[in-house]
Amino acid sequence: MMWFKKGTFSGKQYRDETSQKISWGHWFAFFNIIIAILIGARYAFLIDWPDTLGGKLYFFVSLFGHFSFSVFAIYLLVIFPLSFIVKNHRTFRGLTVILSTICTTLLLFDTEVFHRFNLHLSSVVWNLLVNPENGEMSRDWQIFFAPMPMILLVQMLFSRWSWEKLRSLERQKWLKKVGIFFTLTFIATHLIYAWADAYVYRPITMQRSNFPLSYPMTARSFLEKHGLLDGEQYTQKLEREGRLDALKIDYPKNKLSFAPMAEKPNVLIITVSGLRYDAISNGKMPKLAEFATSSTQFTHHYSSGNTNSAGLVGLFYGLNANYTDSILSNHTPSVLIEKLRAEKYQFGLFSATNFKESLFRQALFRGMKLPQSKLGNESAVKNFNKFMMARKTNEAWFAYLNLELQAKNEAEYDRTLGQIDRLIEDVLVNTPLNNTVVIITAEHGVTFNEMNEKERFNYFGRDEIQVPLLVYWKDLPVGIVEGLTSHTDVLPALMMNLFNVQNPLNDYSQGRNLFELKGDDWVLVSNYRWNVLIQPNGMQYHIDRKGNYKKFDRTYQEQSSKRPPLGLFLDVFKRENSFFEK
Known part of the structure; x- marks a missing residue:
């Protein structure tokens, strides 16, 4: 009992330090959500930009909702458990900074992969780009890891600053409101997509694969079960007009010109x-x-x-x-x-x-x-x-x-x-x-x-x-x-x-x-x-x-x-x- 009170892993001290690490983790996650959203905004220049106001608004709603959820999910699944496991706060923050740097670099890398191939990162795509048979191509892609030290430095600076200013930050009340906003955008992303999928609104459905790890919700079975959607008519419409996530086509790329024909076969x-x-x-x-x-x-x-x-x-x-x-x-x-x-x-x-x-x-x-x-x-x-x-x-x-x-x-x-x-x-x-x-x-x-x-x-x-x-x-x-x-x-x-x-x-x-x-x-x-x-x-x-x-x-x-x-x-x-x- 005396060891429990005097040890560095005592009950009250452990709870205080864990609470401090969890509180810091919220602010660090918020910081990385902002970074992810800023990098994710690049997809707006890479996708088939929708023509309608509804499609454009959905992009921004899904941008905020998807990346806020993705970053916070990583926090809950990895960083939050580390708060209880890793006792030293410097080690804890160091591991968190390294993980955040890797994830941010991969997101930046994914934007370039999507730009070139209209694909997101997977194990095969990763092997293809990082270790291709063409060594020159490998060196070309390695350039996109060059910003990694800078990203690491930014993450370290914010980690240190936020830890030192944690008491002041804890008095801020607006973070909870921002969290509610991000939660609402995440829910809205899936509800809006489910509506668009059911009513064949292509300016939204064509954005299904805009972001990595994006799996928007559909509700066809639910709507059909409750008589709100005619399944047979819906299927016929898709067969007639193509899948909902089909992208716009640029064909031909330029106006065709022809030389005179000697004869018409x-x-x-x-x-x-x-x-x-x-x-x-x-x-x-x-x-x-x-x-x-x-x-x-x-x-x-x-x-x-x-x-x-x-x-x-x-x-x-x-x-x-x-x-x-x-x-x-x-x-x-x-x-x-x-x-x-x-x-x-x-x-x-x-x-x-x-x-x-x-x-x-x-x-x-x-x-x-x-x-x-x-x-x-x-x-x-x-x-x-x-x-x-x-x-x-x-x-x-x-x-x-x-x-x-x-x-x-x-x-x-x-x-x-x-x-x-x-x-x-x-x-x-x-x-x-x-x-x-x-x-x-x-x-x-x-x-x-x-x-x-x-x-x-x-x-x-x-x-x-x-x-x-x-x-x-x-x-x-x-x-x-x-x-x-x-x-x-x-x-x-x-x-x-x-x-x-x-x-x-x-x-x-x-x-x-x-x-x-x-x-x-x-x-x-x-x-x-x-x-x-x-x-x-x-x-x-x-x-x-x-x-x-x-x-x-x-x-x-x-x-x-x-x-x-x-x-x-x-x-x-x-x-x-x-x-x-x-």
């Missing part, structure tokens, strides 16, 4: 949804195989995604499929279609599904009268043939024929291939091939593996994403091209070789010129969650928005891989976000 594009890379053969599709012998056949060609819309975005926009939702929500037109309209091409648009994909009506052919007819491939081909009979023979034309290959198993798939083969033969027989570019491909392939919806969304096997590509054009050599190619390479080829665009390629596409016939070093297949990098040998590297990483071989067997191809991922990140508006 006709263009026919045929897509068969579900057509796999191995479908064109004498045994399965003899007529199309025969046509391939007079065309340029790309045998290692990949779609831009594993859905119809994802494939169409690559084909008609020359962009990665992760732009799909942005194109939908912003009703972005294709530079190819805009050029065809400017040149007054005759349009013939035909679909076996009556253009059921939202991309057609919301963006690609928005404002154009799309024909309504019976569903089915036969009806679409019949209407195409009518168009060819009725068109003006002295004017250039563009035709798009969208067919669908439906099959429940491989036997039915093989039978359906024969039907599709005969229909495409009918199309080609009625198409004058002189001065006509014919492109035949698929939005994506089809797999017969048993999977649920979530598994199918995450599936990128060759049967799903590798598709055939035939191009018939008088200026292309007949033969087989084995180089790696992608849907994003088609639009640049048409814009450069047919329409003489003068702008650099990165003004309007993320692909390369397909007609250079050299093949790509790698291609990117994606959806809004996954980026899949494919190399010429068929090896696949998957990385998602949260930094999860996987590796698959050519047969889609997952491989063990602790170290991702950091240099390749760096190229992917640079190209992936180049058309998002900032």
